[in-house]
Amino acid sequence: MELSPAPFFEDVAGGPAGGAAHWLQTTDGPRIRMAHWRPQGDASGTVFMFPGRTEYIEKYGSTAAEFAQRGFAMLAVDWRGQGLADRLLDNPRIGHVDRFPDYQHDVRAVIDLATQLDLPKPWYVIGHSMGGAIGFRAVVEQGCFAACAFTGPMWGIFFTPVMKPLSRLTAYWGTALGLGERTPPTTSLESYVLSQPFKDNMLTRDPAMFKMMQDQLTGHPDLSLGAPSNRWLREALSECAWLMDQPAPDTPCLTFLGSHEQIVDRKAIRARMANWPNGTLVEIPDGEHEVLMEAPDVRGPVLDQLAAHFLSHQS
Known part of the structure; x- marks a missing residue:
């Protein structure tokens, strides 16, 4: 497969030197974007960073720099419907997906490109929020x-009782x-970070990270x-119900949960x-x-624990 270079905003990414982005064509149609970074010298493996809803590759440039310092390569992806990937509705400001498992087409495209690029193995994955x-x-x-x-994996969505x-x-x-392409009331x-002041935001307690975003x-x-669209919300709720019904895989897992989490369901994470x-x-x-955007x-x-977790499972 011929590599197709994609735009990559290094001016705001803050990642390690040598990062590159590529377009990927999924088997069901949408075009997505992936970026990757390598550390200097030999790598201890590659971390697949699966971002949350509304997120984009550049947000994780600083995370890639942290992993490079710890000896890991890293990649990140713009899921369909966000970042510079194809938006799925006429109004590009609305987050949308037809079926939640459609995101697995994106995953397979990323795996195929990581294979083609010969990104160092073993491979590990971090899923944040929707990426969880x-x-x-x-x-x-x-x-x-x-x-x-x-x-903060989205294994359930937090709603107030009302x-x-x-x-x-x-x-x-x-x-x-x-009304699946409409947005829910209220x-x-x-964008949340552009419309919400730092005070009382639900993402981070670090003003520097909030300003970076x-x-x-x-x-x-x-x-x-x-x-998100109403359909995205329906699909997300159905996916959360599905995954909570699944037996835990054999894959070793480390999960972080902020005590003040107000976006995803803390009870679901603890139960899982x-x-x-x-x-x-x-x-x-x-x-x-x-937690990756905290002070x-x-x-x-957190990054030290993630690196130690990955290094302890290199076979």
Whole structure:
């Protein structure tokens, strides 16, 4: 397969030198984007970084730099419907997917390109938020990861008691009534980090990281994404129910959960990890949704634990 270079915004990524991005054509149609970085010298393997909803490759440039310092190559992906990947609706600000398992077409395209690029093995995967749901299914179905890890994985979605029935009604009945491409009530088409002040945000307690995210979207507005569609919400809820019914895979797992998590369902994460025989759950005191985007005194130990976890499962 001939490599197809894709835009890569190094001015805001902050990744290690030598990063490159490529377009990937999925077997069912949408074009997605992948970037990869290698450390200096021999690598201890490659970390597949599976981002969350609304995210994009450049957001994880600093994470790639951290892993490069620890001797790992890393890749990240723009899922269909976000980043610079093909947007799936006429309104590009709405996050959408027809079926949640469609993301596995993206996963297979990434695996094929990683194979073609001969990215160092063993391969490991980190799934953040929505990427945690995609990554769980990938671990179950793909069989190519020596170990897995998750940060604030979307194995359930958090709703307030008031919003839970309304959100489910909108997701299922709204989609059934032909409103699947509309957004749920009370949501916005503006990017969260550009519309929400740092104070009381649900992502990070580190003002420097929050500003980094704001600067990335201000500098490159095409990366921005707003609310999900009703259909995306229906599909996400169905996928969460599916994965919670699955037996835990044999793959060794390390999961991080912020104690102040307000986006995904903490109970679902605790329940899943309590039944993962080769799994460990680490709860981060005062942590928000994005433990990889917290201050250095939080982020550093998390990355050290991830590196140690991967190194202990190199066979």
